[in-house]
Amino acid sequence: MFSQKTYNERRSRLKREVGSGLILLLGLEESPINFAHNTYPFRQDSSFLYFFGLNRPGLNTIIDIDENREILFGDDLNEESVIWTVPQQNLSALGEQVGIEDCRKLDCLEDYLKDHLGKRILHFLPTFRHDQKATLSRLLNTQTNNDSLPASETLTRAVINQRSYKTEEEIAEIEKAIMVSNVIHTSAMKISRPKMFEYEAVGLLEGMNKSLNSRPSFQTIFTVHGEILHNPSYDNQMKAGDLVVHDSGAESPNHYAGDITRTFPVNGKFTDKQREVYTIVLHALEVAMNAVKPGVEFRSIHRLAGKVILEGLANLGIIKGNPEEAVEADIHTLFFPCGLGHMMGLDVHDMESLGEDYVGYNDLVRRNPNFGWRNLRLGKALESGNVITIEPGIYFNPRLTELWKSAGKGKDFVNYSALESYFDFGGIRIEDDILVADQGYRLLGPAIPKTIDEIEETCRTE
Ligand SMILES: [Mn+2]
Numbered sequence: 334m335f336s337q338k339t340y341n342e343r344r345s346r347l348k349r350e351v352g353s354g355l356i357l358l359l360g361l362e363e364s365p366i367n368f369a370h371n372t373y374p375f376r377q378d379s380s381f382l383y384f385f386g387l388n389r390p391g392l393n394t395i396i397d398i399d400e401n402r403e404i405l406f407g408d409d410l411n412e413e414s415v416i417w418t419v420p421q422q423n424l425s426a427l428g429e430q431v432g433i434e435d436c437r438k439l440d441c442l443e444d445y446l447k448d449h450l451g452k453r454i455l456h457f458l459p460t461f462r463h464d465q466k467a468t469l470s471r472l473l474n475t476q477t478n479n480d481s482l483p484a485s486e487t488l489t490r491a492v493i494n495q496r497s498y499k500t501e502e503e504i505a506e507i508e509k510a511i512m513v514s515n516v517i518h519t520s521a522m523k524i525s526r527p528k529m530f531e532y533e534a535v536g537l538l539e540g541m542n543k544s545l546n547s548r549p550s551f552q553t554i555f556t557v558h559g560e561i562l563h564n565p566s567y568d569n570q571m572k573a574g575d576l577v578v579h580d581s582g583a584e585s586p587n588h589y590a591g592d593i594t595r596t597f598p599v600n601g602k603f604t605d606k607q608r609e610v611y612t613i614v615l616h617a618l619e620v621a622m623n624a625v626k627p628g629v630e631f632r633s634i635h636r637l638a639g640k641v642i643l644e645g646l647a648n649l650g651i652i653k654g655n656p657e658e659a660v661e662a663d664i665h666t667l668f669f670p671c672g673l674g675h676m677m678g679l680d681v682h683d684m685e686s687l688g689e690d691y692v693g694y695n696d697l698v699r700r701n702p703n704f705g706w707r708n709l710r711l712g713k714a715l716e717s718g719n720v721i722t723i724e725p726g727i728y729f730n731p732r733l734t735e736l737w738k739s740a741g742k743g744k745d746f747v748n749y750s751a752l753e754s755y756f757d758f759g760g761i762r763i764e765d766d767i768l769v770a771d772q773g774y775r776l777l778g779p780a781i782p783k784t785i786d787e788i789e790e791t792c793r794t795e
Contacts, residue, residue, distance in 0.1 A: 334430060335502055335587065337490050341432040343384050343495065348398045350491040354454030355399075355439025357446070357472070358384060360392035362464050374548070379679035380458055380492050381686070382588050386431045391419075393442050394433075399453065405433045406442040434786045446472055456485035460491065461686040484627070489687050496684055497676065497692070498718035502770060503589060504777065507677070507720060510591030511766060511778025513547045513583035518781050521555070521579050522597045522791045529599075531555050531567035531577075542583055550582035550590035551681045559596065559760030560728040562671055573600040576607060576759050582681055590681040593781060594764035601792030603785055607756070608726045610727055611785060613645030614761045617725035621673060623766060625715060625774040630698055632712035635673040639665030646727070650751045660744040667737055667747065668729070674722040675710040677766055682710060683720075715769045720777065724764030731753040 339535045347356070360381045363372040377388045383599060385394055385405070392407040405428045406706060410421055428436040437445075446455075450473070460466045499507070517538050525534050542549055556564040557571055561579030569575065580594040596611065598604070617638045643656040643665050653661055659665070676683035676692055684692045693711035694700050707742045711721065729752070736742075738749050763783060767774040782791040 337430060337432040339502065340384060340386050342431075344396060344403060347384065347491055348396060348401075350494065351398060351456060351488055353398050355446075355449055355453060356396040356488060357457045357469075358394045358396065359457070359460075359465055359468060360385075360387070360394070361390060361462065362468075363390045364462070364464070377585075378686075379588070379684070380496070382679055383492075383496055384461070385433070386587075387427055388588065388763045390425070391439065393428075393430055393439065393443060395442070396448075399641050402435060403433050404435045404437055404445070405779055406437050406439050408439045412650075425546075427577075443472060447474075456488035456527030458489055459484040459687055460769065462489075475755070489691060493684050493691050495680060495686055498716070499678060499720050499768065503678065506585040506589035506722065507591060507766065508590055508778050510550065510583045510585040511548070511593065511781075513542060513545050513585075514581065514591045514593040515779045515781045516545065516578065517541055517581060517583070518593055519791050521577070522601075522782065522788060523795060524594070525571060525577055525597070525599050525792075527573040528569060529571050531557065531569050531571065532576075534571075535567045538581070542581075545583070547583040547585070550584040550592065552593075553590055554578060554580040557599070557759060559726075559762065560730045560758070561760075562728065571599040574604065575599045576761065578760055578762055580762065580764065588679055590677055590679070590683075591778065592677055592681050592764065592766060594724055594726075594762045595781065595788070596761045596763060597788050597792060602789060607761075608785055609649060610645075610758070611761055613642060614656050614725055614727050614763050615784065616645065617641040618723060618763050618765070621725060622765070622776075623722075625767065625769060627717045627769060627771065628714055630714045631674070631693075631721070632698060632706075632709060632725075635709055635712075636660060638673050639669055642727055643727065644671055651748055651755070652746055653748050654746045662743070662746060663703060663705060664743050664746045664768060667704075667733065667743060668727045668735070669725065670705045670708065670728070670730075671726070672709035672711065674724055677720050677722055684699070685710070717769055717771050719769040720766065721769065722764055722766050724762055726760060728760035728762075730760075731756040731757045 361378045365372050375390055389614055395404045407424045409423045426438045521538055535553055556578055557569050557575040558564055578596050579614050582590050582592040584590055621634050621638045624637055640656055640660045643652050643659045646652040647656055689710055695713050698713040760764055766777045782788050
């Protein structure tokens, strides 16, 4: 946990920005897998962590701006708990750690709301879990079903506005997470070999994550079919000549995320064809990073990366015509149908539960609804203090290619017969995490092997 001062300052600022009313900030409950007492590992809501720091289920809070009061609601463990759990701090001790003096039993929250609802503005954030929606629904004493509950736009925007700019202590946390990623990614390169199954590698790598007192910040992607962007299975047997796309992250002790992708050859040596495509993606990453500075719209950097990718593919004979015109015609989306990056912080896709468009877009920059572009989570101008990922890729997806070809899409720019020889290639993505700084960017965490030479060298050494 950070110091009490950090949480006090964060809440003070929130109160100033929201102005008046009551803020109801719900913590999360345990989430059952197959029966009530067999639960997923607990992880607190990120906005709750941001303002209250407490990673424990069964807590809710009220920030009463008008009466300048902050209340933590929760229950102390009962006597029988001595059988089941280790001693835990009681509620008032928890509150004290994060600067809250007023601590009350959980069921007092309902009474507090009853006394104040109707007379005051109530602010709450969008919910993303059914149990949260149900709790909110019960607390508001409404029959309205789930999604129609109106979250407070004022509060949502205020929270996003605070969480979008990272302080030095937050950046230090993110860098701790990337230190773990460094160990995991270099280990992945060393341990992977032909005949090994993907799940064998993933098991070792996630175990390594745990052994460093950390945990994955999202579900690991580790696949020889990198052309499928969210490939959730690890059933393939790796073979010589395959490329592995390994996209994973760790969560720091204070719950900040890292998100790193590396692509490497299973047998430790890139083929000429793989080197050619890898070089394009790495170049796109470098060009994109060098374009980062405050005031630059991220959508323009995404477009720039798309252009670099098409120029590279033109050199390989896959693209014909002018790359500038090709990118204007959205041809890059055939190879790069996802976004160049996203905000990162307490969530790997930071604040996504609060609404992607609030986080990544504004009145000046609206989301482009076209294929590929609509998956870009961040489009607006970057600002100093933002932490973002940069993750260009080239994906040779045979099914997508067939769809385009049969629809006659992109025929003026795509040499489909040349492209067919890449149908067994897979995909390549390279991803780093950066801080937008006053003059440009700062690479976060240690330098993780990234060039062809560095990767082959890492694969070679034990
Ligand atoms: Mn990412």
